[in-house]
Amino acid sequence: MAYTSEPKLISGNANRPLATSVARRLSMHRGMNVQLCDARVERFNDGEIFVEVYENVRGEDMFIIQPTSNPANDNLMELLIITDTLRRSSAGRITAVIPYFGYARQDRRTKARTPISAKLVANMMVEAGIERILTMDLHATQIQGFFDIPVDNLYASPVFALDIKHHFKDGLEDVMVVSPDVGGVARARELAKRINAPLSIVDKRREKAGEIAEMTVIGDVKGKKCIIVDDLCDTAGTLCKAAENLLDHGAEEVHAYITHGVLSGPAVERVTNSVMKSLVITDTIEASDAVKNCPNIRIVPTAPLFAQGIINTWNGTSVSSLFENETLVPLYEGLYHL
Structure with missing residues (x-):
């Protein structure tokens, strides 16, 4: 479904420059100033993560930009806790934009008595309240099947x-x-x-x-x-x-x-x-x-791709159209002269 209000972005600490770039691109696309949601994501002295959102998100279409890269466990917990914060604040829909999906290399049992950590991570994300995933170049594309929610896997x-x-x-x-x-x-x-x-x-x-x-x-x-x-x-x-x-x-x-x-x-x-x-x-x-x-x-840069992916998710149009040159070239025309 298409949401009537503008998409709202929130970011953890994993890749703030990318999140800022995505917000800037969204500003260009929407013809209005799109800022990252005013929030704090910080740690107590013992390493526990604390999140507080300073603006109203009730009924909003929220997009959390947070790769689960090194330190993978800290960034994953940030993503889960931000999700829980938004869910308890009555957000309308929560989409996780995960440019790099950590634990993707643990997608199968390679020998006896080993975990399938990618599936465990998928379960944690769904249980936290994430309703949709937007990611890029999953190490194993079958990880999309680990989720019982829609997963859009963009390609570089x-x-x-x-x-x-x-x-x-x-x-x-x-x-x-x-x-x-x-x-x-x-x-x-x-x-x-x-x-x-x-x-x-x-x-x-x-x-x-x-x-x-x-x-x-x-x-x-x-x-x-x-x-x-x-x-x-x-x-x-x-x-x-x-x-x-x-x-x-x-x-x-x-x-x-x-x-x-x-x-x-x-x-x-x-x-x-x-x-x-x-x-x-x-x-x-x-x-x-x-x-x-x-x-x-x-x-x-991947911000043009993710920004358009967020817009297409928000207004209910095709994300797979981003794989076509007719859609992609205009997004990068300031960077490449073909």
Whole structure:
């Protein structure tokens, strides 16, 4: 149903810059000043989270912007407590905008006596009072089925396609999209189709967790500008090794497009010293100073996509229309000249 009042935004502390950018984009779309809801989300001395909303939200269509990135547990609890606050304040509908969905890598039992944490997190969100989820590039798309509420999973590949067409416009015929593992082929194929490029795969074999024993390149990458595409990059070990492997197989240069730049531990140092020409990430996770200052890391904004997704959710129109170039290009026309 379409709500008569304007959508209201509230943010936790996980990624305030993104929430502010979304509010700014909404202001442009609505032709009026859209601000984040006046609230405080803070911690007591013992680490407990406290939330207080300073404005009336009764009957309002509320959107909580809060990725559950590092520290995942703190940010998840913030999301749940904000939700409970809004529910007890008689909000009309509560939608969680979760640019990065933490615990998504724990989507199945990999061995005996292990949890399916993604399902547990889904249960907690629904029980808290969230009625709809808007997220981006879930690590495993079947997580949508863990919820008994609507889940809209946006994709970064349409935006990456615009970025690639802009930055590689003089040599697009030499571009090859590479999946860093067999499991990511569908994601890589989608991007390859959008830019009309061939597809290659790096097949990796592990002897034990965290250690790669062997990498095999499937496809002819000789003389190609290879673009590795994946949903997230954590410590960047696999990514940097895949880049070296591609160059060893004759690739002209290697770039990477990753949706979620987790970039923990030695990741930034590895990327800085790697053979990759560039690593492109989105701002679904707030970038650290080290990431911002890294010369070969570039950040693509997602605020235009999330702002339009919020508007479409609010007024009851199609969210999947954001996957089409006809809808997407106008949102990014100030950034890309195609």
